[in-house]
Amino acid sequence: MKYEVIVVGGGHAGIEASHIAAFKGHKTLLITMNKKNIGDMPCNPSIGGTAKGIIVREIDALGGIMGRIADISHFQIKMLNNSKGPAVRSLRAQADKITYPQNMQKELENTPNLSILEGTVEDLIVEKNSVKGVVLADGTKIESSMVILTTGTYLKANILIGSESTPSGPHGEPRSNHLSDNLKKYGFTIQRLKTGTPQRIKASSIDFSKMQPEYGDNTYWTFSFDNPPAYKINEQQKCFLIYTNENTHKVILDNLDKSAMYGGFVTGVGPRYCPSIEDKLVRFKDKERHQLFLEPESLYYDEWYLQGFSTSMPRDIQERMVHSLSGLENAVISKYAYAIEYDAIDPLQITPSLESKIIRNLFTAGQINGTSGYEEAAGQGLIAGINASLKLEKKEPLILKRNDAYIGVLIDDLVTKGTAEPYRMLTSRAEFRLILRHDNADLRLREYAHQVGSITERQYQNYQNRLQKIQEGEKYLQETKLKITPEIKEIFEENQKEIPNITDSLYNLLKRPEITMEFLEKILEIPIDNQTKEELEIQIKYEGYIKKTYKEVEKMKKLEEKMIPKDIDYQKVKNLASEARQKLEKVRPISVGQAARISGVNPSDIAILSVYLKKEYSKDE
Amino acid sequence: MDTTIAAISTNSIGVGAINIVRVSGPEAVEIVSKIFTNKKFKNAESHTIHYGFIKDGDNVIDEVLVMLMRAPKTYTKEDVVEINCHGGNITANKILELLYVNGAVPAEPGEFTKRAFLNGRINLLEAESIEDLLEAKNENARKMAINGVSGKTTKLIQDLREKMVSLLANIEVNIDYPEYIDELQITKENITPVLTEIKNELQKIVEESENSKKIKNGINIAIIGRPNVGKSSLLNALLEEDKAIVTDISGTTRDIVEGTIEYKGIDLNFIDTAGIRDTEDTVEKIGVEKSKKILEQADITILVLNNNEKLTKDDKKLLEKIEKQKAIIFINKVDLDSKIEDLETSKKILYGSTKTNRGLDDLKEEILKSFSLEDMSYKDLSFLFNTRQISLAKQALKSINHVMEENQKDIPVDMLAIDIKDAWENLGKIIGEAYEEELVDNIFKRFCLGK
Structure with missing residues (x-):
């Protein structure tokens, strides 16, 4: 049996990778340890969040499925950062941990060209630095032209609770014992990473009356650009906000030596953005309280997720910690918090297309590349799936630039800078975040998706229709002038806004900071749909800032377009500083732009490199 | 190349008649047009020369000729603009500063040539020497950072x-x-x-x-006053040489005379101007206009008055003019009878005589003081x-x-x-x-x- 693409692992990266490869018509096999765990959410019960919500939109724009499955599997959704400006708005949904994986599994089962097999991959078939297939734990060999590894946290995983360390994947699933050793044998640098997850609490044991509820939005939202909302606003579930207190802090500080972290039992590097509660107390001594959130995991069982309380304390201390919280005095802990350590590869050993530099036709995506988060994994999985397919089709890979998408920023950061801790996306990592918005993900990416064949005709048509609506809307706003009648004058005065000139178009009025679309609609009916209005308002109101960002993009692009030949010998480039030479050899950037982002490569090195490239490689002129 | 660079491309030390400020890059024309008064310039054809003024807001900096050379037939193969301004450090530097404020960035050593190469304008052989230059720069860059x-x-x-x-x-x-x-x-x-x-x-x-910056580049001091109060004598006394022509006929100094002395480690660049007064003489008029311009660009002004005469209308006008700027009043000829009336001014008044060299050290000290540079040995030369x-x-x-x-x-x-x-x-x-x-x-x- 020979496949065109084999995907190893059924997490969020594996799902997108296998789905898109099959969608593009390639015979694909997804190998997972347990079919029932495909699309599982082993940590937080949510999809999206700041920056991450935008990644989900990008995945949808590019033909991925995370967005539309989340749309039919959540019980609360809200737009974050509404007041902080258009660049940083992002959706977050509380996804149901039962229905989300179920819907995912259904989706994959109904995907033509895709087969699913239960098994544990422990080795690769490699010939002449080229992957030819995989070897399962029972010795079975399966051949494939392309292999995508999306092994998550399963490589040599250890579960840590207090000083107790158990070799195991999440949920007590078996781990992969040999794959990472084999990868090491082929020349991969393996690093040990760590992440953690907090306690789950029985709903029936929680006194919610002592807690502050948090609601979903009163506006309908979807991640997907193609489907209408599938939920009812008033049927959304609540989450709750609580705080740690003096007693909590005392329990923790008195028992610090028992924590795995402070007791010195952990060897993996944990992420800074996901510190354990004991870490927070030690590092921020002056804080009187820390915020925690209680989120329901599912409508079909009664466990709640205690966000913010991740810890590596032993069970008895965890009991005391949880019971010190207001409303959780009698709480029953159904799952204790644990940390998990696992093997990952050094992402400097992969290219921007997510193909390995060491073994041809082998791609990696998700936590194996050193990232954290469902959305980050899914974004990479999608790109790995698209690029493995494009390679089969003998086409150039899809490499998203930093000004195209958060997914582009994510991959560029990984393959250019590497990572010493699980990498989480933040809006602050995107220097062009003003143009990488929630609202324009389709405008940014659907054209690419169409070119590489990762979306349906209907999806492309939806995008074209939207483009047309935006153009028409813009024309309308430019051509429509506000008639200044005495009544309108009064409305302006009442709202303490400057009275417009009779020649002002709606377009020009919107440029004024104090005039919003919402305000204009009090005066006249604007025949444009809400989505288009949002898009236009942002484009018009922040035109100055957007233009400035594009100017920066142009600067970057010129360097980005200067490609570095794959066979360049950095030893031959005279006068490079030795640190720069080493880094360039390790990363082997594809463009001068990428080279410039490597830490330790200075502008003078870039000048030398540019001169060298011009001299050696340009035949014309 | 994404940035637009600018630098003075002539050797600007000394008093050359003309300085050239060169600008190269995608925004060269755009940036220059922001400070150049000639409105036809921006959309003019390539390889043309344009006359006009460089302005900082409403303030005229210089009367210039501007060469417009559009890509690709230029030294760097980019848009190049060359501003031909008058000689002397002050004007060219001021123009350069304006270009930076409007979006140009300082050119690094050899950068025009580097661009010429990268854009395919010059050949391999020439490029080798640039590589050497870059090497030198690389070392320097590291030292510079420290x-x-x-x-x-x-x-x-x-x-x-x-x-x-x-x-x-x-x-x-x-x-x-x-x-x-x-x-x-x-x-x-x-x-x-x-x-x-x-x-x-x-x-x-x-x-x-x-x-x-004045510690390094020196302080530009304009000496002004109506004709024949002893401006040139003051300059000579300060420079201890006969650089300015000193006569008793009013209106002799029609050109600008400069001279630099070092005082407590700081260069004091004195610029003697034509006497400022209302005049009908054409040649003198040009001198007067020039003086006024220098007055606007100087870091500080010394207004010279004659102790031996009553204040004239011109004196009073000048007193009024310096009120708004950094200035010191030097009352000359204290060796003669005092006929001058009390002054209404907020500026520091010093008394002295260019004949006896009285008050000259006080004057130099006062100049440093006005830039808080008087106590150099205790001053951290930071910034x-x-x-x-x-x-x-x-x-x-x-x-x-x-x-x-x-x-x-x-x-x-x-x-x-x-x-x-x-x-x-x-x-x-x-x-x-x-x-x-x-x-x-x-x-x-x-x-x-x-x-």
């Missing part, structure tokens, strides 16, 4: 950046972790005092730097010396001013962050300390977040 800015200034800028990054990290935390409502939420109101503080400190750095550093600091200040304006208009915080970040990054470039992960590191250092 020695370019003194410890004290570095500390000042670090402190300022610290304030900015703490503000930025706070904004970023509000954005990336909106659910953490316990953290300080940045608002229009609470951001204002922090911004004001940053702005004031930045302004101080810029001002002090301009002062410090930003070169035009590039000062222009970076100025850009940072511009960004902060913009943030403050926009904040008043209720612009959301994600937009404000753009300009604050700009300012922060520009300051980072001065001390060469910026690194990419700096902001993210700060977010996690300063705030307690996570699952």
